[in-house]
């Protein structure tokens with residue numbers, strides 16, 4: 001027999017960076033060396049800003065499933081440092097590799113991690129509990145991911161609604177909370193902020209204030225009071241321990257229960273958005289949600305645009321003790337009415353409640369002198385629609401899907417907070433120098449007044465017709481599901497590099513065409529899977545549209561399996577400036593519904609599993625993996641195989657149908 005040899009390098013290594021995590025995927029080497037014992041080792045190197053001077057990443061970096069002797073062709077690497085260059089090598093190894101190690105057995109990729117918010121604060125301690133206050137202290141988060149600028153303590157009475165909470169900010173790792181009611185249980189959460197934004201809040205920390213004044217130690221005049229106080233304190237201490245232990249037990253229980261729930265329930269810090277117009281005094285909302293900035297900290301440099309309320313400028317913000325940063329400055333023009341001032345500042349009260357990498361970050365407001373200003377982070381590449389038009393055809397499909405994923409993630413956050421945007425469109429997305437997209441434009445009146453694409457409806461309201469779901473146009477039913485419709489239009493704008501949805505059709509014609517069941521066709525070179533997702537977002541029945549969490553998952557899956565993005569339908573000659581007819585094969589599933597299919601393959605017992613996990617269309621089912629099956633509760637390997645092989649058959653049937661598709 002000939003000698004066996006070391007394998008050649010893994011092929012097609014691709015990376016996907018998500019904040020401080022990196023996913024690597026590759027395919028098997030072209031040459032296996034004539035052996036079956038192929039595994040992979042991953043080498044991680046941290047490099048200087050120029051990508052040179054690399055050193056081993058060391059401990060602290062986590063690899064899933066593992067770093068060495070991998071049998072899979074993918075690995076997820078977590079807990080990397082933010083804003084850092086890394087080079088990863090993936091080595092193909094077999095039993096004879098040690099005989100002849102060489103660089104031709106490895107593939108490598110270099111990435112830069114993004115910014116990441118700090119990890120949650122974990123250990124909080126209460127010191128000096130009194131009738132009306134408590135001193136809290138905590139440790140720095142395990143992974144600060146940057147310099148901690150401040151901590152925020154959120155607290156509320158345990159028996160009260162969590163929405164009536166109070167916030168205290170501090171630069172140190174302790175806080176003296178005052179003004180509490182005696183003998184009352186309070187819940188505290190602490191979170192840290194760096195230049196990348198806020199981290200998650202800590203788990204709840206509960207305690208009860210004292211009922212008796214602190215004894216005056218050394219005053220022996222009234223030993224009875226002292227004795228009562230000491231007994232009282234001991235009893236309270238026992239109550240406190242009991243409350244703490246029960247609290248801990250309960251939170252452990254609820255965590256176990258909630259693990260399968262939506263993300264918003266997992267993080268006690270994710271709260272519901274508060275409409276600033278529900279405040280009797282909207283200025284109070286501004287004070288609560290936006291930081292007042294001294295005008296002397298701001299340098300206006302140039303005008304970059306005109307908004308409804310005045311000029312939009314770029315400039316610099318230098319707060320005492322902090323680094324200077326680039327900012328965008330929205331100004332309120334002179335001669336404004338009180339209502340205009342309120343409407344202008346409502347955007348800051350809304351934006352100030354959000355904290356997410358795909359939502360534009362509010363730095364603060366200037367209200368104490370004129371002009372009144374709203375200061376936000378600066379987004380170097382401006383609005384997404386103009387940016388795409390300027391860069392027509394320059395991005396890979398994966399980059400475009402990355403853009404869409406960012407927007408969907410920001411929208412998921414907003415919908416988790418029960419905020420409905422109402423004017424989601426590429427013109428209202430901003431792009432920074434790293435191609436990170438952030439949702440912006442949160443003014444309430446703006447939706448109706450400022451947007452040049454908004455038109456008056458028969459009911460008198462002003463609505464951006466081309467981006468808006470039919471039920472929102474017809475009877476103002478604005479929900480996260482109508483935002484999903486708009487998101488589908490944004491997908492179309494992105495994949496067509498900023499083309500105007502429905503081209504030069506009039507608003508009336510658009511409304512009529514949508515009502516008759518027509519939909520936008522796939523833009524040129526758009527993967528079939530993405531156009532299908534758009535069509536799902538444009539379901540007439542809003543309950544049938546995907547949720548933003550499902551859209552994020554779907555896009556993640558497409559990014560992980562780039563092969564699913566290869567089919568573009570380009571082989572079908574079709575003018576792509578004509579709407580799709582309602583009867584197009586792409587439209588409704590040509591393969592019937594999931595329930596019928598499960599019945600046909602004698603697997604109807606899993607119908608509820610599919611429905612509960614959101615796999616409601618054959619298009620969604622055909623891309624499922626074995627892991628997905630396990631996740632939705634199909635434990636039997638034989639059943640998994642049966643369903644997967646039938647789904648494969650369905651996929652090829654689908655492809656045949658699409659190949660037969662005719663121009664409409």
Ligand code: ACK
Pocket residue numbers: 304305306307312327328360376377378379380381382383386430
């Ligand atoms: O497309 P643009 O350059 O991006 O023109 C508009 C203009 O101001 C009027 O809204 C730009 N703009 C708004 N907010 C920001 C921001 N945070 N960073 C950079 N540009 C911004 C927008």
